[in-house]
Amino acid sequence: MAKHVPTANGTEMTGATSLVKSLEAAGVDVMFGLPGGAILPAYDPIYDSTIRHILVRHEQGAGHAATGYAQVTGRAGVCIATSGPGATNLVTPLMDAAMDSVPLVAITGQVPSAAIGTDAFQEADIRGITMPFTKHNYLVTNPDEIPGVIAEAFHIATTGRPGPVLVDIAKDALQKMTKYNWPTSIKLAGYNPKTTPDAQAITDAAALIAQSSKPVFYVGGGVIKANAHAELRQLVELLGGPVVTTLMARGAFPDSHPLHMGMPGMHGTVAAVTALQKADLLITLGARFDDRVTGKLSTFAPNAKILHADIDPAEIGKNRHADVAVVGDVKETIAALIPALKAALAKNKPDLTAWLRQMNSLKSTYPLGFDTPDDGSLSPQLVIQRLGQISGTDTIFTAGVGQHQMWASQFISYEHPRTWLNSGGAGTMGYGVPAAMGAKVGAPDSTVWAIDGDGCFQMTNQELVTCALNNIPIKVAIINNESLGMVRQWQTLFYDSRYSNTSLESKRVPNFPMLAESMGCVGLSCERPEDLDKTIEKAMSINDQPVVVDFRVHRDAMVWPMVAAGTSNDEIMIARATAPDWDSQEL
Amino acid sequence: MTTSRRQHTLEVLVENEPGVLARVAGLFSRRAFNIETLNVGPTEDSSISKMIIGVAVEGHSLEQVIAQLDKLVSVISIKDVTPKAKEVHDTQPDYQN
Ligand SMILES: Cc1ncc(C[n+]2csc(CCOP(=O)(O)OP(=O)(O)O)c2C)c(N)n1
Ligand SMILES: [Mg+2]
Numbered sequence: 147m148a149k150h151v152p153t154a155n156g157t158e159m160t161g162a163t164s165l166v167k168s169l170e171a172a173g174v175d176v177m178f179g180l181p182g183g184a185i186l187p188a189y190d191p192i193y194d195s196t197i198r199h200i201l202v203r204h205e206q207g208a209g210h211a212a213t214g215y216a217q218v219t220g221r222a223g224v225c226i227a228t229s230g231p232g233a234t235n236l237v238t239p240l241m242d243a244a245m246d247s248v249p250l251v252a253i254t255g256q257v258p259s260a261a262i263g264t265d266a267f268q269e270a271d272i273r274g275i276t277m278p279f280t281k282h283n284y285l286v287t288n289p290d291e292i293p294g295v296i297a298e299a300f301h302i303a304t305t306g307r308p309g310p311v312l313v314d315i316a317k318d319a320l321q322k323m324t325k326y327n328w329p330t331s332i333k334l335a336g337y338n339p340k341t342t343p344d345a346q347a348i349t350d351a352a353a354l355i356a357q358s359s360k361p362v363f364y365v366g367g368g369v370i371k372a373n374a375h376a377e378l379r380q381l382v383e384l385l386g387g388p389v390v391t392t393l394m395a396r397g398a399f400p401d402s403h404p405l406h407m408g409m410p411g412m413h414g415t416v417a418a419v420t421a422l423q424k425a426d427l428l429i430t431l432g433a434r435f436d437d438r439v440t441g442k443l444s445t446f447a448p449n450a451k452i453l454h455a456d457i458d459p460a461e462i463g464k465n466r467h468a469d470v471a472v473v474g475d476v477k478e479t480i481a482a483l484i485p486a487l488k489a490a491l492a493k494n495k496p497d498l499t500a501w502l503r504q505m506n507s508l509k510s511t512y513p514l515g516f517d518t519p520d521d522g523s524l525s526p527q528l529v530i531q532r533l534g535q536i537s538g539t540d541t542i543f544t545a546g547v548g549q550h551q552m553w554a555s556q557f558i559s560y561e562h563p564r565t566w567l568n569s570g571g572a573g574t575m576g577y578g579v580p581a582a583m584g585a586k587v588g589a590p591d592s593t594v595w596a597i598d599g600d601g602c603f604q605m606t607n608q609e610l611v612t613c614a615l616n617n618i619p620i621k622v623a624i625i626n627n628e629s630l631g632m633v634r635q636w637q638t639l640f641y642d643s644r645y646s647n648t649s650l651e652s653k654r655v656p657n658f659p660m661l662a663e664s665m666g667c668v669g670l671s672c673e674r675p676e677d678l679d680k681t682i683e684k685a686m687s688i689n690d691q692p693v694v695v696d697f698r699v700h701r702d703a704m705v706w707p708m709v710a711a712g713t714s715n716d717e718i719m720i721a722r723a724t725a726p727d728w729d730s731q732e733l
Numbered sequence: 734m735t736t737s738r739r740q741h742t743l744e745v746l747v748e749n750e751p752g753v754l755a756r757v758a759g760l761f762s763r764r765a766f767n768i769e770t771l772n773v774g775p776t777e778d779s780s781i782s783k784m785i786i787g788v789a790v791e792g793h794s795l796e797q798v799i800a801q802l803d804k805l806v807s808v809i810s811i812k813d814v815t816p817k818a819k820e821v822h823d824t825q826p827d828y829q830n
Binding site: 273274277278281282285302334335336337458459460462463464467 | 747
């Protein structure tokens with residue numbers, strides 16, 4: 147790639163060139179997009195730019211690819227689209243990125259400023275549409291403002307609690323001449339995220355921890371975003387308390403670590419869910435008490451005091467009152483907490499032996515498991531488990547949304563941050579393939595597996611064409627249960643097994659390997675347990691082309707444990723109508 | 734039914750830019766906070782507008798309203814300017830109950 151040469155301020159150019167120079171100045175090396183009339187002026191200078199532009203097949207793919215790129219690299223992902231339908235196709239990925247705090251910058255073309263408000267061809271008020279789920283957004287009609295707005299957009303997207311920023315630019319602002327003017331500093335009167343925690347809050351937090359006898363580290367995705375995994379491990383080992391990692395935090399703390407109790411939440415482990423319920427203190431780090439973790443809020447962790455550390459002050463007390471709140475970057479917070487806790491523990495070190503014994507007993511009594519189907523068919527959990535074991539812990543996994551996503555969060559052992567990418571807050575079907583594409587672009591030397599559902603795959607598989615043509619050799623495992631499996635599971639449990647509109651018949655149509663081949667990928671298929679390992683190994687051996695494997699699995703497998711929506715975490719089920727045997731546990 | 738709730742008056746300084754009213758109004762509606770009164774006017778600095786927002790919330794909910802408002806990049810500052818001990822008495826019949 148050609149080295150970026152900075153452009154001198156004051157140079158005359160079009161707004162479009164100024165946009166591309168600004169993106170270069172912001173350090174962008176890749177963007178995902180698809181042109182159209184309103185954004186077309188920008189595509190001319192893109193042709194000459196040092197920035198790699200990857201032409202997607204659908205703007206939704208561009209948005210999720212930018213997200214995958216951002217989640218793997220920690221840098222802002224960039225997507226670009228035209229006005230109207232191009233822009234509205236970015237709506238889902240923007241909402242997805244907002245829910246999971248992903249730094250994203252979306253650039254959209256808008257109709258010429260004189261036409262705004264006239265229902266012009268391909269006019270959509272994308273700034274208005276995206277206000278609820280962008281961290282901030284802009285409509286630019288003056289070309290002189292482009293560099294300043296782009297600099298602000300990257301600053302806002304990547305600092306504080308990360309999130310998506312949209313910049314909508316009127317076509318005439320791209321066409322007009324302007325003087326390039328990259329700002330030397332950014333001043334935003336209304337935006338000043340606090341990253342350094344208050345010393346008093348740290349002291350209070352350490353004191354609270356030292357007083358607890360049943361503490362649990364409740365670790366959220368913020369720990370990964372802040373690159374705080376090393377500090378987290380130090381803090382955990384200093385106290386020696388149990389840890390749970392949420393769906394967004396898988397990989398923030400090694401699964402193999404003896405203090406790890408697993409994932410909490412609707413499909414969490416018995417040990418992790420019970421740890422939260424029985425704790426006397428939740429050491430909450432970059433997590434937000436989401437309903438999928440708390441279950442019925444009024445019965446969540448009833449005896450626990452709450453220590454809540456988060457970069458976003460609005461998360462403090464939003465769902466659950468915090469006894470001690472620490473607002474700041476969670477990496478700085480943990481780093482400050484380590485010496486403070488050492489000092490507090492020197493005065494009073496709680497004995498956690500009994501608490502850990504209880505937790506370890508739950509962990510060994512109720513490990514994650516699954517039944518092997520009697521009919522000799524392939525079990526989806528086994529497929530996913532073997533994918534993890536064979537491809538190793540440096541592999542990056544993405545998932546769609548559904549049963550396969552939950553199994554992928556449960557049956558793969560995550561040892562490193564940024565190796566598990568999924569749509570947590572939004573639950574966006576179709577995230578898996580484009581996110582894997584973006585992840586592979588961001589980490590070209592890593593193996594990237596998308597674990598996708600047969601339903602999800604049919605929403606965004608067109609990006610495999612993009613992958614095939616742009617040398618982005620991802621691997622896709624379709625967990626083909628011929629159903630919208632997670633919805634079917636709810637129908638089994640709560641709708642008397644009346645399977646209204648959840649059968650996809652995807653073992654008949656489409657023919658996934660043929661579909662994959664038609665898109666320039668290698669298509670494989672596997673139906674028998676005895677072929678499983680060799681199929682995965684075959685897929686692992688192909689590195690010059692995307693590979694798609696149709697794993698034709700048992701249809702009726704279910705995700706367990708489960709806390710049914712709206713019920714208490716205390717009502718966790720380990721199988722249908724089966725609660726853990728609480729009487730045999732000392733709790 | 735007669736309810737008694739404290740009305741709080743927030744003085745919110747915002748960037749004077751197109752769409753800023755939609756940002757604030759949209760935040761209140763999507764987070765299910767009620768605006769009782771809203772008044773927007775200029776300040777001496779033409780780049781800044783002042784909103785006076787009356788909200789009938791207290792305690793924790795009031796903190797959430799302020800924290801969420803503060804997250805808007807266009808919001809520069811928020812001050813609770815409630816006159817002391819102002820009780821709002823709602824004596825309207827409540828047909829919902
Ligand atoms: C865009 C979108 N539409 C609908 C849903 C609701 N939904 C959640 S999981 C699911 C089933 C997904 O089916 P599949 O991809 O085959 O995954 P499986 O559960 O079978 O593993 C559906 C429809 C969703 N999450 N996202
Ligand atoms: Mg399925």
